[in-house]
Amino acid sequence: NAGVTQTPKFRVLKTGQSMTLLCAQDMNHEYMYWYRQDPGMGLRLIHYSVGEGTTAKGEVPDGYNVSRLKKQNFLLGLESAAPSQTSVYFCASSLSGGAYEQYFGPGTRLTVT
Amino acid sequence: GQQVMQIPQYQHVQEGEDFTTYCNSSTTLSNIQWYKQRPGGHPVFLIQLVKSGEVKKQKRLTFQFGEAKKNSSLHITATQTTDVGTYFCAGPILTGGGNKLTFGTGTQLKVEL
Numbered sequence: 001n002a003g004v005t006q007t008p009k010f011r012v013l014k015t016g017q018s019m020t021l022l023c024a025q026d027m028n029h030e031y032m033y034w035y036r037q038d039p040g041m042g043l044r045l046i047h048y049s050v051g052e053g054t055t056a057k058g059e060v061p062d063g064y065n066v067s068r069l070k071k072q073n074f075l076l077g078l079e080s081a082a083p084s085q086t087s088v089y090f091c092a093s094s095l096s097g098g099a100y101e102q103y104f105g106p107g108t109r110l111t112v113t
Numbered sequence: 114g115q116q117v118m119q120i121p122q123y124q125h126v127q128e129g130e131d132f133t134t135y136c137n138s139s140t141t142l143s144n145i146q147w148y149k150q151r152p153g154g155h156p157v158f159l160i161q162l163v164k165s166g167e168v169k170k171q172k173r174l175t176f177q178f179g180e181a182k183k184n185s186s187l188h189i190t191a192t193q194t195t196d197v198g199t200y201f202c203a204g205p206i207l208t209g210g211g212n213k214l215t216f217g218t219g220t221q222l223k224v225e226l
Contacts, residue, residue: 041218042217043216104155
């Protein structure tokens, strides 16, 4: 099993550009999550999904959109990137909700200039 | 809303010294999870505690869940350079969109020879 994979690993964007981050998991997990991690801020939840076709807002959803068309994939979109979105983005999945451990992907380091 | 706080934010120790990080929740938790993130890596699940007053050990790591299930601690005995990283606690919160983890801000551990 590959676990949780993320593409791309690194990306540099100019302000105003758009991009999509892809997360894939092969563990048949119901829940998937997108976090951002900034120095000293810990992990902040952007959006999450409790199953195929569902999405919900997390703690810091503004400027991001997500889709979960297939159970194994969770996409994070930035429609118009801003320097404040420079961060490391982690995708995670879990079998179900808060009682279950989360498995994290390797992360995407995004820089917006 | 529910918050999960961790102290200290940073800790420098000499190799061989002990280390403890503390996690406190504003509300009672059904369980507490601990994760470790190595520098440049992604968070990796360490353990889950469920019962009031529970204590679990993993080699030199001792995890405790408070009697009131609102606090937890991670103690490392005789630190080694391999213990370097950031340690996060996480507890589940129940929202209209499902039951998901709230991560603490993390404690960054540095071990010097």
